[in-house]
């Protein structure tokens with residue numbers, strides 16, 4: 001799934017090396033990994049972290065050695081177990097305290113072999129030395145071999161699953177965190193570009209995402225929701241599998257009450273899924289994350305093979321992949337629209353095939369609210385019975401972007417009517433108060449001019465649906 005021809009941030013891993021490692025010996029730890037007790041850690045608040053014991057082994061060769069053993073030891077301690085950017089600090093945050101890395105730095109041990117890139121031989125020699133020194137290899141979840149630079153053309157290497165990694169001594173904390181991610185069973189997370197607003201005609205686009213340390217995002221971002229599913233680093237309530245059309249609130253992936261969607265795509269029987277998450281800076285490991293709603297295609301339901309969809313093909317910069325407010329993906333039997341986003345979360349509208357719209361009410365139910373609507377969060381009228389997960393199935397949704405506009409400026413409205421169709425978008429702020437779609441549609445994105453005469457301040461914006469539902473938000477004329 002990872003395009004090897006595209007420019008890759010993972011220059012450490014030449015395809016030749018990667019193939020050899022993954023096709024070679026299968027460490028016993030691979031089998032063990034599948035049954036790690038991660039599954040029982042359903043709540044980080046309730047369970048003690050699973051300790052992952054790590055041996056960092058400095059090795060010298062017959063003809064090449066670490067020039068400064070003390071400095072090499074200090075660096076290894078910092079990179080693996082330090083309080084700054086380190087393996088331990090990163091995975092503590094990314095797992096929300098489900099795992100804790102601890103261990104020790106050993107060596108330098110002189111291996112009975114010349115300098116080079118024979119990683120499997122290094123591993124065997126380290127195993128031999130451990131045995132000779134009475135160290136039980138099996139007590140370590142990870143063994144990382146730090147070697148004098150060998151000109152091997154990679155800055156780090158690791159088994160996918162299993163617990164061995166190899167780092168030439170110019171290694172970085174960022175690269176090491178990435179390699180340990182491989183040890184945990186994660187693959188690279190590439191990006192695909194599809195025809196805009198669809199999941200079709202997709203082509204690999206390298207690593208444009210800035211939302212995973214496995215996708216070129218660096219250590220200032222966490223892991224994606226599909227990776228968290230693969231690792232089972234989430235609670236059951238956090239992974240929402242929608243069974244009905246509606247508006248879903250997605251608190252940030254590393255914030256309190258986080259929630260992401262894991263949607264089965266039923267247009268084919270191949271088990272593909274679509275994962276939708278919301279990312280926000282300043283939470284957990286997310287110092288540098290690309291903020292917004294991120295969409296992943298999960299081929300055949302294999303979450304470790306998730307591909308991020310770059311939903312804005314026009315922009316190719318790293319991190320320019322989120323699905324912006326007002327944008328829609330309509331394909332594979334579903335319609336997904338981002339209605340709003342704020343520090344608290346994003347609201348998305350999801351229309352599923354063959355789902356029953358929520359009960360509708362007469363538009364006359366839209367009495368003036370007694371309290372000021374807060375910000376521009378879409379409001380649904382009437383409020384339907386809430387779902388068990390704090391979700392609500394509704395049949396209408398509306399968003400306005402930007403939420404503040406000058407007189408004469410235009411705004412883009414996102415109007416969604418599940419199962420029926422948009423009949424009008426109405427606001428006293430608009431030059432044309434009542435706007436009608438040219439054709440009946442479940443999702444309409446008109447660009448509407450704000451009236452040159454509009455009174456300054458907040459105006460309601462209503463979407464009316466053929467089924468009788470009404471949704472409301474507001475726009476501020478400034």
Ligand SMILES: [Zn+2]
Pocket residue numbers: 010013178179182188
């Ligand atoms: Zn890699």
